Amino acid sequence: MPLTSFLPFLYISVLFTYSPAFGFEHNVKPHCPPDKEVCEFDWVVDYVETMIYYEDGGAGHPIVVRNGSLYQRSSCNTYIPIDISKDSEKAIFADGSYKLIYGINGHYPGPSVVVYEGQQVVVNLKNNLLMEGLTIHWHGMVQWHTPWMDGVGTVSHCPINPGETFQYRFLADPPGTHWYHSHLGTERTDGLSGALIVLPKPEKLENLRDDLPELSGDFVMVVTDWKLDASIETKSEADWGLNPFSYGFNETKCYSITLDATGGAVGLFPFESALINGRGNHYLNKDNPEQPDIPELPTETFVVNRYGYYRFRVINTGMLFAFRISVDKHDIQIISVDGNDVVMTSAESVIVHGGERVDFIILASEDIANYWVRAQSIEDTNSEGPVVQDTALAVLRYNGSREVQPKTHRYECRPKDPCRVVNCPFGQYPDSYSITCVAASELKSTSAQIKAHPVPIASSPLEFQEIFLNFHFSYGNTYVLVMFFLKVNKIYPKQENTTTSCESLNCTDHCKCTYIVKLEKDKTVQIVFLNMDDAPFGMPHPIHMHGHHFHVLKTGFPHYNSTTGEILDRNRDIKCSTKSCNGASWRNEEWNFGNVPGLNLENPPQKDTIAVPRNGYVVVRLKADNPGYLILSIK
Ligand SMILES: [Cu+2]
Structure with a gap:
């Protein structure tokens, strides 16, 4: 690519003011009407800390648990109860630990970019960090003849320095579920990622797919593993061979790598927790993996109407762990992978690896109740024997059911009724698991695709x-x-x-x-x-x-x-x-x-x-x- 093609989009200015805001909108809502040629976003990247309640002016108060409830400490001895329904806009709860991360306009996950196919996406990005450069890669966008907008730091463009502003400008192509993330150092797994959804042009919608039922809802589900340490510390300690001491340098017990069902390495370091749309919890009680350490934390909840069809767009933005995604008592119908339509196929669960996207549909035809949505690691054993799979949980709540924790269990795969698991990273589970693996290559593109x-x-x-x-x-x-x-x-x-x-x-x-x-x-x-x-x-x-x-x-x-x-x-x-x-x-x-x-x-x-x-x-x-x-x- 000749250097002259590198358009001078880089300039320094202070365009935007910063005030934290945190809610994650999981409903797919386009940012601009379909007839608009250009769809523009203004982003400021700045530091933000999880489990801190931010006032509008920017002052922060720690969120703490006292007697089974969440409070914000507005002064040393003043505890104000947190009202999740109102205050979830004021804080990033993550897994309940305090961690300094990067936020986009104060959000984690970053704001969802929902645009129409063929629209020109313009993102004015201000780097408000003190010492880190950054870039944004638009994962899934082909950047047809615009490789300089691909956002790979030091490969396709120079990082955006602290205080600088950069304008990304690219065509929304192809349609589907995609995502974006920083492509420099370890920033991606400390906050700089989000969903990028490209909707088909409305005029194309009708003849695009006739195999899909009419949908009652369309949800984004961003799944990631989550660590208390900054990712740069995780990376450096791994480089130095310190992973066996992951439980603490002074702990007598050392960590042993977890393996998948075929003996492949999975957990090079311990699974601490995972988030679904920025919310999660520790589940340290291995005997009862559904009992979180901090039950007071909010759980991501997808509300559905009985007999409606709902689309879930799952994106694994994580660092290391793949997730097996399932919904208790509901089969999932896979319709798209990495944004590309496939012939609908039914499964008990689907494995989503880092960077992958899988869209599936469920029919909410069960009793009016609450059901767990599971994102489970594919860890199976370690050197001592079998391990309990770590899980992140969200709730599928039928309209009309009480706002309580689900009591459901995951489907038990039996020899007579084996589970169909799509996108296994290996050919087969051992026979005793009663799981039939479907490789990604066995899926079929739709005829339109x-x-x-x-x-x-x-x-x-x-x-x-x-x-x-x-x-x-x-x-x-x-x-x-x-x-x-x-x-x-x-x-x-x-x-x-x-x-x-x-x-x-x-x-x-x-x-x-x-x-x-x-x-x-x-x-x-x-x-x-x-x-x-x-x-x-x-x-x-x-x-x-x-x-x-x-x-x-x-x-x-x-x-x-x-x-x-x-x-x-x-x-x-x-x-x-x-x-x-x-x-x-x-x-x-x-x-x-x-x-x-x-x-x-x-x-x-x-x-x-x-x-x-x-x-x-x-x-x-x-x-x-x-x-x-x-x-x-x-x-
Ligand atoms: Cu990519």
């Missing part, structure tokens, strides 16, 4: 480019954290520096560098994401590609022991030429040039983030038609 975005097919081998990329830990370094944005070679503004040591001949196996892959313009590019791990604890990695929604053609799983779930052997379709599986290729040369057996070329789903199974692979395809420096990273 595939008509608008056909699978790229190369007209000749010359038009076809195939790339094998292995995402994995390196042996002996089990604690390297992958969910933070590592230092990458700066691309803006010095483009001559983009050649890196990865391209040098003497780098044959384990090299530390920013790896740059050149896609040839307009070619059909098939990427084989590998996760061939030589580390003792591998883990499934969600991989996110900027600038494209690729077609997911196939998943290759390793071989499992069906009783224990353990991996017996890595997938042997792939030939690795080094220990780190650099220079990988298909074992069978006849599979080259796109001739891999079992590819769904007819109606594969489209995604922008995909979990690659440990010791397996995922084949994706795209057309290289969006020039620019686009990052490909583990989410």
Whole structure:
């Protein structure tokens, strides 16, 4: 991208005044009418602390629990009761701990950006922080021919410095459930994230999907893991190998990594709590995971009318943990992944990895009551044996039911009536779980979706480019954290520096560098994401590609022991030429040039983030038609 394309949007000014406001609107409400060409937002990023009650002028009062109720301490000895119905606009409750975070206009999660397809989105962003630069990445937006608006700090633009204002301007494309977040350092997981919903143009709505019932409501559900420590501390301590001391440096008991049902690593550090739309709780009582530590805290509540259909747009904005999402006593009907429509499919639950979005519908046809909405980790065991899955909870409340905590339990999967779980990061659960896994690649695009975005097919081998990329830990370094944005070679503004040591001949196996892959313009590019791990604890990695929604053609799983779930052997379709599986290729040369057996070329789903199974692979395809420096990273 020539430097002249970098438009001078950066200027310094003080445009906005700051006053904290906190309510999270979970109903999808467009910000501008559909006929408006430009939809504009004014944002101020500033510090804010959770569990502090803010007065309009900005003065704060700590929120405390006394005798089973919440109070704000307006002076040392003055306690004023908190009225959740009124005061939830005045404070971010999070999980009940005090934590300094970043807020956008005082909000966490950030204000939802709800716009119409094709609208020009303008975000005037003022960085009011004292010492941190920031950028905002619009995850899911393809940024067609505007890669400089992709918001990846040091790759697609220079960070916005403290005191500066930057104007983001990009086209809302494609429609669907997306999100935004800071793409610099660890800011994303300390407050700088939110929902970005692009609604289809109203005139397109009618012929877009005829398979959906008429909806009575449309909800945003932002799910994230949550830690008391600042993310930079979590990252640094992980870099230094301090995770075993996560319970406290002075505690005698040490932390042991939790594993999923196939032995893949999940909890590199302890699951402390998780939030749904900014609200959560600690659930330290493992014997009764539905009994929160601070029951007085507000819980996110979705109110529905009986017999109505409701859409949930789930976004995992978290740091490490994937969440298995379910609604007690209600089947979920999955209709969209990463903003792309799929043929409706029924499931007991769906697993949403970091960066992924899943839309589902429920029919509120049960008794008028309260039901738990669950976001459960996929932890299964640690070195001592089975662990209880950590859970974040929200409430599904039928109109007319009492405002009390649900008493429901999650569906029990039985051999006769197994649970269908969509988007497992592995091929199968052990037999005893009675769970049938549906891989993301088994979902089907709707006919309208595939008509608008056909699978790229190369007209000749010359038009076809195939790339094998292995995402994995390196042996002996089990604690390297992958969910933070590592230092990458700066691309803006010095483009001559983009050649890196990865391209040098003497780098044959384990090299530390920013790896740059050149896609040839307009070619059909098939990427084989590998996760061939030589580390003792591998883990499934969600991989996110900027600038494209690729077609997911196939998943290759390793071989499992069906009783224990353990991996017996890595997938042997792939030939690795080094220990780190650099220079990988298909074992069978006849599979080259796109001739891999079992590819769904007819109606594969489209995604922008995909979990690659440990010791397996995922084949994706795209057309290289969006020039620019686009990052490909583990989410
Ligand atoms: Cu993205």
